[in-house]
Amino acid sequence: MILRDPVHGLVSFESDEDAIVEALLGARELQRLRHIRQLGLTSLVYPGADHTRFAHAVGAAFVMTRFASRLRQEHGALPFWQRLTSEHAREGVAAALLHDIGHGPFSHLFEEAFPDGPRHEAWTERILLDPATEVNQILCRVDPTLPTRVSELVHGRHRLTYLARTVSGTFDVDRCDYLLRDAHFTGVSYGRFDLDWLIRSLRLGAANEEAAPPLAIDGTRGMPAIESFILARFFMFQQVYFHKASRASEWMLRSIMTRVRQLLLDGARLPALPRGIEDLARRGDTSLDEYLKLDDARMWTALAGLCEVTDEPLRDLCQRLCQRRLFKTIELYGPHGGKEARERAREQVEDIARERGLAPELYVGLDVTRLAAFDERDTSLSVALPGGKSESPAHVSFLLRRLAGESLEQVRLIVAPELREAAREALRL
Amino acid sequence: MILRDPVHGLVSFESDEDAIVEALLGARELQRLRHIRQLGLTSLVYPGADHTRFAHAVGAAFVMTRFASRLRQEHGALPFWQRLTSEHAREGVAAALLHDIGHGPFSHLFEEAFPDGPRHEAWTERILLDPATEVNQILCRVDPTLPTRVSELVHGRHRLTYLARTVSGTFDVDRCDYLLRDAHFTGVSYGRFDLDWLIRSLRLGAANEEAAPPLAIDGTRGMPAIESFILARFFMFQQVYFHKASRASEWMLRSIMTRVRQLLLDGARLPALPRGIEDLARRGDTSLDEYLKLDDARMWTALAGLCEVTDEPLRDLCQRLCQRRLFKTIELYGPHGGKEARERAREQVEDIARERGLAPELYVGLDVTRLAAFDERDTSLSVALPGGKSESPAHVSFLLRRLAGESLEQVRLIVAPELREAAREALRL
């Protein structure tokens, strides 16, 4: 099986162990990801960012095949029970392909809109383990224990520590793919890093008889590559994932769902709404079958339908989002962003909204994002030094040492545009 | 106004005459293009190809601003009534932005599915001229004659011949953007060409008092750039636009619409279907309002709904498409593809379908694509030679001379996979 991918170029799955990819790609649950954009509403801001979870899943699986062949150049030094067998490689590539299968419409956004519903990880587990899904059936056909094993690995648990860390860790195949992919599709060049060199610099860390070694990077060659990988992630969060207009549109979606919930609990009927959304709004959960019917297309169709409901705030919010009349943000810098100051600011602006007849819980939001540049306690990747020693990246790298443990916090009020001037004045910003 | 675009990098609209772009981007009819993929069903084959008509429209408008500043470096030699005034530049950029505003869901595909309905050009004209649209209102606010003038220009008619050809011609801003964009998002590198060099090589052809000059390219510097532009287009058709699996999925959509029409005419009710589709299927047209509600999201939602209808063929076709179980193609090479031979072949395979209980008009298609590498009679671009002479590109270029007038025809049968073996045998292929 061979594909063209704008990020990785020629993508092929040709070994015996990769045959699972072609089989799984035919599954209904995976095809569904074709209709879920990787970056939720971000294409409202970066008009190229319409790429889907499907393309990302294939990309992550491909990166896994590259990790696996690299690790096999190194695993000869391990006792045979710690080596990356064909069976383990198959688990790895399946986990990479399926790691995000549980995502709902608009990806992460969906969870934020339904904070009480199951997380996407829980949905992933349901999809993997429910015998009614095609994914489960395809995995079982290879080996009845495979669904459970893949599910464990997706959550970062595996006897081969290094394999677990390729699926879930500081430098995992998920990040490798999404940073490059999101950079390619948004056009934000800061998200690029040198994947070839990084893979070439992969090592196995210090092992012992009992435990398989962790993932490591060659300290002599790999440091600048890993530094620029960490920085790429930092830049992508700053520029894309935490972009003010993205956050504002995400808040709008959340307000819409809040209003939907309010109305449903009041007994209203909203025929435009898919059953799954109704369930989630009413009782915080839905059936797997209904969940799998949800995707971006259904949601946009529903939102278009809700543009015509009689409830004034719901109609208004939906129309604004569909016509991209986005809420605005007010940055609360320095002391203005402190824990008490920001709550006070929110209350002040909520009062303004109330005065103008806008429901404050729908039209005023407080958005706090926090980005750890590099977590110094993170042990998922170590640096292999000459002479067999291992160190943490923060110890070895001049750059990472200065960023370790530091967090960038951004505090913003999100408000309907007509409130911004008054809010600024009231807050004297 | 400044944007990041993965194709052109930094995209800005900052001159007075470009202000129209920002105003138009707020129009509902333009925002709708966010939900129409540029390449219809092609992302079923190239998983990155989820880019939208919206991003293309912005890109084309940006290329127009570059054309305009280049042409203004040259227009000083013209009599003033032939120069590119601010007003004309505004018409140009508006036309570039709006040239595809009439596209239906899945872009060109939609027209093929409703061969009797209005073409997208007709919808574009309706949108531009109907006083109820936001696009019309925004244009009118600038100048009440602007909608008509933009509509004329979109169709390639303008007193300034060279301006008309930048909107519609061999080397127009539409092609400049879509070739690069489709290449970027599919990952098919053959679609790249040197836009900077091409724009730098733009000239105005020979003028006279009566008629404004046509568009031309500098024969000394621009030839390899224009040659590789023509070849890029050729490669993109071969590799992407006429890709066998794209064509097969397009045929499936057409079969679905054929069946929908049959059922509706028989009096069936299909509640999953949007009103606009129903109208088009029943009477070959619909209202502008209903048309504008149609987009890819609505269509995918409708197709998902149709996966549960009772009509066997319709349900089957929709399920196949939604789960990407695509029809297969059989190439009819050489004499097998001749006019009579291919009809005979179709009939043979239709018989096979019939024997197996599959409606031949839905499950067997004959697909003929024809690509003119370079039309020698095309006068939309001339080559400016030293000494003031002009020639046709085919005259000047070694490569184009050999391709001029040559067409690549591909003839394929498109069949449900279960028919392929029998079809091959019957046709002795």
Place this chain on the structure above:
Amino acid sequence: MILRDPVHGLVSFESDEDAIVEALLGARELQRLRHIRQLGLTSLVYPGADHTRFAHAVGAAFVMTRFASRLRQEHGALPFWQRLTSEHAREGVAAALLHDIGHGPFSHLFEEAFPDGPRHEAWTERILLDPATEVNQILCRVDPTLPTRVSELVHGRHRLTYLARTVSGTFDVDRCDYLLRDAHFTGVSYGRFDLDWLIRSLRLGAANEEAAPPLAIDGTRGMPAIESFILARFFMFQQVYFHKASRASEWMLRSIMTRVRQLLLDGARLPALPRGIEDLARRGDTSLDEYLKLDDARMWTALAGLCEVTDEPLRDLCQRLCQRRLFKTIELYGPHGGKEARERAREQVEDIARERGLAPELYVGLDVTRLAAFDERDTSLSVALPGGKSESPAHVSFLLRRLAGESLEQVRLIVAPELREAAREALRL
């Protein structure tokens, strides 16, 4: 061994059979290539084109390792005596690395300046076979027959036809590297093609018991890649290798050497001249030892020295070249370029030079370049079609069929700038 290369990215030689590369890179004769620019005087025209034969040699060797691993995915179907053993792979990579080792200063230019001297192929053979060279000694250390075998392979002779064609053929590792490299360093984007896809499309042609199969390309997947490879070559010739200012500077170097020869044969002494040049000018050959001392640095130093000789024409020509006051070209289009017409034109302009006291054989040149877009009789690459058949590329490809057998001929007079006006007038151009 692992390197960063701007063209191929991460370049590594890590298998046992590639160890020969690291050993050979230490050889004096290979290090000498660091001082020979790949494109002679082309950086006078494209200021980035200062890349060396050394970088190209490494690049070609790397491409060979990629060809070899691809061919080994395919060679399992062959009888074992036709497979690509480690020994053969070593021959291949050594031949790729050493294929140009005999080049003199300014690469191909040097041969044109000394048309009676040995060709670079002859020097390559001497270097490989002379027991005094380090290259010979390193090869012999592995196997005393290796120098001869590598020399045979460099000249395209090998029992394994497909291996021979990777070193010398339409689609060989030399071209694969130099097209991409020259494109990268000149900035001429038309020279790019899709190497990954091409390598992935490599096949072994039809074999039989007696003869190893030729090299082939997968006709289903590889055609657009091979077409764009052929076109890339065509564009690079047009844009770079046959660029008028390159050709003019090359002519100047040839004139300098002509004058040097004249002077030496007249008994003059030219101390600035390296011994090897003196030998070549006097008697058409020199010792290997002296030849190996020649490189671009020596030549530029010599040219700087010759800027101060007393002989007027020699001094003048050297000063012009060192200060980049290049000769100009006059294109002889159409009938003006016919065999008789061009000779007449040359004579006319030589008369003009003579009148002005400029030696015509130094100051007036007739330059005829001829580029076969694609040689239809070329059998070095065939196309593997489904069902085991093979065809020639021109048979299968719409584009190549139209280019096969066609040649682009360019005829130019090269003259000192002060002659151009008069020449144009005399020729009525």
Place this chain on the structure above:
Amino acid sequence: MILRDPVHGLVSFESDEDAIVEALLGARELQRLRHIRQLGLTSLVYPGADHTRFAHAVGAAFVMTRFASRLRQEHGALPFWQRLTSEHAREGVAAALLHDIGHGPFSHLFEEAFPDGPRHEAWTERILLDPATEVNQILCRVDPTLPTRVSELVHGRHRLTYLARTVSGTFDVDRCDYLLRDAHFTGVSYGRFDLDWLIRSLRLGAANEEAAPPLAIDGTRGMPAIESFILARFFMFQQVYFHKASRASEWMLRSIMTRVRQLLLDGARLPALPRGIEDLARRGDTSLDEYLKLDDARMWTALAGLCEVTDEPLRDLCQRLCQRRLFKTIELYGPHGGKEARERAREQVEDIARERGLAPELYVGLDVTRLAAFDERDTSLSVALPGGKSESPAHVSFLLRRLAGESLEQVRLIVAPELREAAREALRL
């Protein structure tokens, strides 16, 4: 005038004020830069890095034209005597083109080899001001005060502060070009940054009646671009400019020159040596005429000649360098690199060299490199915030704040390879 450049693509100089570029490119002193590699001996390590000072000079001039047109979009707000007139723009582009004209062979290396000789800045000034140079004559032809004004500007002095900072400052046209260029030619991707976005983000800082404003960057849009620019510089130093093998080869050249000086002062004759080198070695200076004859080609020719002298150490060092048998490095980490410890280490290894009969001052070096990631006291670039305020980059940027004032120091011993083992043992490393 229009050129193809692999870094900037299409490079053109077409305005009246840019005409000076074409005139200056014909000057002998500028053509000389064609034979001086931008990165000295770095191509011994990165085989693509053969690009020259000439290409860099053209690139820097081109970036200046882009800076100038951007600044002119902004300078309307200034009093007219602070605006960027045509005359000032001409000074700017000339200064950008000529800023490095005084470099000797191997660029910075040459200064390190002759620590007592004039710096390249001094040579630049001589070349600009000496009426015998073509550069001076060309500048004078435009305006007799131009040589002085360009010389002042090259050294960062100009009444228009912002113009001065484009030539010499944190974010100047020199760095903009060399970082991208060195990245392109070495293949080290970490050196890339987003030049388009940076130029678009240029602002003029706060001005007053007396002083022209400094250069600034838009704090809302430009921060990530400037951060990644600073980081690109950091990575290039780490990966390329301070690469251990580069530093080792540079040390070797310095040892060669040390030995040359010793021999000359002892009265030896070294006929292979160019006059300029002899002068510099003997008396620390030479004439401009002799200096201008020096370039990389002369030096390599001289080094080849010196491979045959009778003096053992000089011959040995030259042979090693010409055949790329480079010295090795021993990193002195942490406390081992402290001021006293490293001197002790050097002495220990010098003793080892002495025991083996190798002159310690030639065969053992102590190399200390120090890289300030970002100088917080640097005022050459400020950040323009909304509301007209300005801040230092370190104040505004999360990343730069953590790097400001921090230096990365690397301490290495550089030794002949045969000393490394013994040295490691003696130092217990």
